[in-house]
Amino acid sequence: MSTRPAGRRSAKKKPVVRKKALRPSAARKPASQSSVYREFLAQARAMEQEAAERYDELADQMDVHNNVEVAALFRKMAEIERKHAVRVLGSFPDTPSSSLAPSLAIGQPEMPETVPTSEVHYLMPPYRALMLALESEQRAQSFFARIARTTRDARVRAAARELADEEREHVRLVKEWMKKVPKPDSGWDFDPDPPVYSD
């Protein structure tokens, strides 16, 4: 139904996130997937989808409040996560689908890679937005690494390791990106004309 607008110009030149194909050991074995493996695939896809949707929502919020730089940044992050979701889906064609919201379908609170809506501010500079993105990527990396360490299923372990490696690469790229935008002063959220009447 709704078609989200395409991303505008980006705030700064951003590094390109390149996705490598999943190794055959972890991918394209649709015939005899265990339920654990299928559940894991659903979670992996859900994380990317939900993260992308949240970035779209945050970009809309920033558009409404005329913070065009951060809106473009969130839009770019949404695009990256959406590509990742498509790739996970493409690599695992038998990933279970559902009409439910991904994380709701598997009975979880919000996914580790999803930026909480409560953490944004209408005056936030790109650096702050990248900090939120960095935290999300770090949570995703920890999530997959923990699964890789603890699972007894060899196929889940292999796929989780790959995804953890990819998230680690995302962490590195976001850190690189952060070096290219100015670090804000501590009073970045000061508004000389605040909306609060009582101040």
Place this chain on the structure above:
Amino acid sequence: MNAPDVAAFKPQDFKSDTKPVWCPGCGDYSVLSSITKSLAALELRPENVAVISGIGCSSRIPAYTTCYGFHGVHGRALALGTGLKVARPDLTVLVTGGDGDGYSIGGNHFMHACRRNVDLTYIVMDNHVYGMTKGQASPTTEPDWSSKLSPGGTGVRTFHPLVIALAAGANFVARAFSGDPNGTAAIISQAVRHPGFSFVEVLSPCVTFRPEQRNWKELAHAASVAQTDDPVRAAHRVMTDDGFNIGVLYAGKRTPYQPPVGKSLDGAMEKIEKEFLL
């Protein structure tokens, strides 16, 4: 074109192209997300759902969904929702709003909607302040919350919506937290499925006028006891909790009120119209 199968409706399909104008960080974004997730999970169609609201920040929600919507008069959302549900019992009716709209201006409608027990779901986004009109104290504002508009605090005891709902006869009472969107979606789904008047109080921080509410995410916690169908036990629990217990408190067994549709109106409208002819 054939209508899509209900299974094809995803949460995004319940969101309109209108971008919300709430402040970034507002809890209402998450509540909107919870509502759309819940409607998809319930396998409803947008055209079979009506979202009714009053006035206030949270009452903007109908515009942000693809369902039928009515952005009504201040405090009168429940009256509109009740009328709609008794006339069109086939629709799923959600009534949405804030604490000022629902507990102050619409306080009397709230009590009588609980008492009447029409099969609809009332979702209140409670941020303990009037946000749209710039930060006045609302019925759920703490008595010692000091601002330029209420120096030193109002000193007035807070309204306790869950207790009032129980006492007035609501058939389903729950508290949710916007910082847990999926938990809120699950509670809303349960509320919609439960027959009769379902009341869901969602703690939804106002980051602009009550920035200290950002710490609600540290305070909110799952209720340690399961829901009950005993209103006395539920009332005792909620009056002695810390205000941040999240979960379904009460699920009752009252039969919903639903007058027969159409029959009682036979000829009545024509008669009324004749009486009003000048």
